[in-house]
Amino acid sequence: MEALLTTTTLSLSSSKPHSALKSTFSFSSTFVECIGRRIDASSSPSLPLRFKVSANSQAAPASMETSATSPIPSEMKAWLYGEYGKVDVLKLDSKVSVPDVKEDQVLLKVVAAALNPVDAKRRQGKFKATDSPLPTVPGYDVAGVVVKVGSQVKSLKEGDEVYGNINEKALENPKQFGSFAEYTAVEEKLLAPKPKNLDFFQAAGLPLAIETAHEGLERSGFSAGKSILVLGGAGGVGSLVIQLAKEVFGASKVAATSSTGKLELLKSLGADLAIDYTKENFEDLPERFDVVFDAVGQCDKAVKVVKGGGSVVVLTGAVTPPGFRFVVTSNGSVLKKLNPFLESGKLKPVVDPKGPFPFSQAVEAFSYVEANRATGKVVIHPIP
Numbered sequence: 001m002e003a004l005l006t007t008t009t010l011s012l013s014s015s016k017p018h019s020a021l022k023s024t025f026s027f028s029s030t031f032v033e034c035i036g037r038r039i040d041a042s043s044s045p046s047l048p049l050r051f052k053v054s055a056n057s058q059a060a061p062a063s064m065e066t067s068a069t070s071p072i073p074s075e076m077k078a079w080l081y082g083e084y085g086k087v088d089v090l091k092l093d094s095k096v097s098v099p100d101v102k103e104d105q106v107l108l109k110v111v112a113a114a115l116n117p118v119d120a121k122r123r124q125g126k127f128k129a130t131d132s133p134l135p136t137v138p139g140y141d142v143a144g145v146v147v148k149v150g151s152q153v154k155s156l157k158e159g160d161e162v163y164g165n166i167n168e169k170a171l172e173n174p175k176q177f178g179s180f181a182e183y184t185a186v187e188e189k190l191l192a193p194k195p196k197n198l199d200f201f202q203a204a205g206l207p208l209a210i211e212t213a214h215e216g217l218e219r220s221g222f223s224a225g226k227s228i229l230v231l232g233g234a235g236g237v238g239s240l241v242i243q244l245a246k247e248v249f250g251a252s253k254v255a256a257t258s259s260t261g262k263l264e265l266l267k268s269l270g271a272d273l274a275i276d277y278t279k280e281n282f283e284d285l286p287e288r289f290d291v292v293f294d295a296v297g298q299c300d301k302a303v304k305v306v307k308g309g310g311s312v313v314v315l316t317g318a319v320t321p322p323g324f325r326f327v328v329t330s331n332g333s334v335l336k337k338l339n340p341f342l343e344s345g346k347l348k349p350v351v352d353p354k355g356p357f358p359f360s361q362a363v364e365a366f367s368y369v370e371a372n373r374a375t376g377k378v379v380i381h382p383i384p
Contacts, residue, residue: 072107072147074098077384078181079362082135084125087366096137099177099185106156106188107148112204112356112381113179114141115369116236117316118170123366132176139179139380140165142186143194143204153188161200164191165207165330172327180362182384192335195342201356202349205236205377210338210347212315212328213240213293217249219326220291220311224250229282229305230271232295234262236377237315239269239350241293246270247346248338255289257282257296262375269350299323350376359383 078096081089101107119138122131143163146156156162166186167174177184194203216237222228228245232238233256245251247270255273256266266274275282283301290310292302297317306312312323319325341347356379357365369378 070109070147072098072183076182077359078137078177079139080135080137081123084123084128084134086124087363087370089123090138090363090366092360092362096181098183101148101150101185102187103150103152104187104189105150105185106146106153106162106191107183107185108142108144108162109147110142110144110179110182110184110383111200112143112379112383113139114205114208114380115365115378116140116208117369118208119178120366120370122174127171130172132173136176137178137181137184139181139184140167140170140174141204141207141377142166142179142184143200144184147183150188156188156191161194162191163194163200163203163207164332164335165211166190168330170208170327170330180359180380188332190330190332192332192339195339197343197345198349201379201381202351204381205349205351205379206240206342207330207335208328209236209377210240210244211330211334212237213244214248214334214338215326215328216293216313216315217241217244217291219324220293220313222249222251222291222311225252226290227251227253227287228255228291228293229289229302230254230256230293230295231282231298231302232257233266233269233271233274234258234350234375235295236350236374238293238295239265239376240347241295242266242269242271243347244338248341253289255282255285265350265375269348294323352376352378355379356381 075095076098077092077094079090079092083089119140123138146158146160146162149156149158164186166179166184168190222245228251230238230241233242242254242256245254253272254270255275256271257275257277258266259278260276263274263276283304285305288305288307290307292306292312294302294312295315299312299314299317299320302312303320303323314323314325338347352374354368359380362380365378365380368374
């Protein structure tokens, strides 16, 4: 689950074949290696959590930092699909028109973008009833540099490094034009300054997941002194629920599930109890929790371990009372609120060891996410 809103219009007939899209696109809106030890956040506040350290975890190239000084072209590269289906409907187009900017928006030079399950489900046509018209440039999460501002933009200026979830509501007419492109237009209210200690690719994987984790905890009534069980603790949302519950909300105890190889990751994130779901059934635990945050679709089991009067937050699958589902609302103010925790190192992004994927391998990134193999977030970086 994930979420956001915004409408965009294309001066394009969705019935036109893909070959005709090039000339008619016109937009008007636009893991620190886990080695069995606790990670000392204060000693490495800028380091993202990874299962494997690689050269890809270097800071973004200086050229990306200064992209705001480059002239804005009229056309750009973007991934798009003109029909719903499997990953093979994704096409890379090099002559997509750079989107116009509305008065409350800024134009971003995209430096990094991240994939979320909602991107795949949307492409598969699971949200046809409320989706924007095809063709679609996918992508919700973005990190980039402001290169142009609308007339009503008050706090952002050209050259600012920002990040955010570009759709206020994930399933209600999400933007036709997403972040899998060189440029994208975003409402100012959905963005926040990029945390100073994070690279663009680290920041890009945060918005939708951290907003979902935060809103879910708030809606559940979670507060200091309460206990929580996170189902799917090594995932994009689950990894942040663990950290938020512990560091921001003041949880008395955090338990989380994962496969055998990811138990140390859960502990490094702050989990007091790491449960191997391949060997244990969490519903057989003798204790009960104030909140269960279900990110894997096991609400029927989750309700067996929640205390009377407690809550079960459900992101996917069937809902069994007292479980509840919600669609997150993207809000830059939430990111601004959490920035100090990110900059202090109390909260860390968890980036899948396979990434980041280069822009040219977006199809491979989608396939990886849809195979449910990812740990943390899958990020596309760099973007030309």
